Amino acid sequence: MKSAVAAVALLWCALTYAQKSISARDAKDHVGQKATVCGKVASANYAVGSHGSPTFLNLDRAYPHQVFTIVIWGGDRSKFGDPEVSFAKKDICVKGEITVYRGKPETTAHEPSQITVQ
Numbered sequence: 001m002k003s004a005v006a007a008v009a010l011l012w013c014a015l016t017y018a019q020k021s022i023s024a025r026d027a028k029d030h031v032g033q034k035a036t037v038c039g040k041v042a043s044a045n046y047a048v049g050s051h052g053s054p055t056f057l058n059l060d061r062a063y064p065h066q067v068f069t070i071v072i073w074g075g076d077r078s079k080f081g082d083p084e085v086s087f088a089k090k091d092i093c094v095k096g097e098i099t100v101y102r103g104k105p106e107t108t109a110h111e112p113s114q115i116t117v118q
Contacts, residue, residue, distance in 0.1 A: 020033070020034070020035040020036060021035070021036040021037075021038060021093065022035050022036070022037055022038070023037070023038060023039060024037055024038065024039030024059040024060045024067045024068035025039075025060065025067055025068075027067075027068045027098050027105040028100075028105045030098050030105075031098050031099065031100050031105060032097070032098065032099075033097070033098055034095070034096065034097050034098075035095075035096075035098055036093050036094070036095045037059070037068055037093065037094055037096075037098065037105075037107060038091070038092070038093040038094075038118065039059030039060045039067065039068060039091070039092070040059060040060060040089070040090070040091050040092075041057050041058070041059060041087050041088055041089055041090055041091075041092060042058055042059065042060055042061050042062045042066070042089075043056075043058045043062035043063050043066070044056065044057050044058065044083065044084035044085075044087060044088050045058075045063065045084060046077075046082075046083075046084045048074075052073050052074055052075075053073070053074025053077065054071050054072065054073055054074065055071070055072040055074075055077055055080070055083050055084055056069055056070070056071060057069065057070040057072070057083060057084070057087055057092070059092075066104060067104075067105075068104070068105050068106065068107075069101075069104060069105075069106040069107075070092075070094050070106065070107055070108075070109050070115065071106055071107070071108045071109070072108070072109050073108065073110075076109070076110050076111075079111065079112055080109075080112055080115075083115075087115070087117070090117050090118075091117070091118040092115055092116065092117050092118060093115070093116050093118060094107050094109055094114055094115050094116075095107075095114045095115075096108060096109060096114055
């Protein structure tokens with residue numbers, strides 16, 4: 001019985017997470033929530049010389065006017081290949097928790113399964 005209740009709870013959480021798809025523009029209204037955020041990669045940069053060697057995928061508008069950013073830290077980068085090349089100018093969606101950095105919403109992608117090309 002406990003395993004059935006746990007399975008139902010897990011399924012409910014998964015469906016809730018999967019159904020919440022929002023535009024990059026609307027992500028600012030969902031900070032602190034897990035969601036799927038979709039937009040077009042307007043600019044991408046591998047900041048190899050920066051602390052943590054992040055890759056930034058900026059959606060809908062190019063940096064520094066980006067609407068939403070996907071951050072892939074250097075420690076996870078090898079899982080993605082060259083994301084600044086493979087996702088450039090593509091419509092993509094990312095699943096994760098929406099946070100804010102310097103007033104802009106963002107999500108950190110740790111696994112390639114978090115990002116899908118539309």
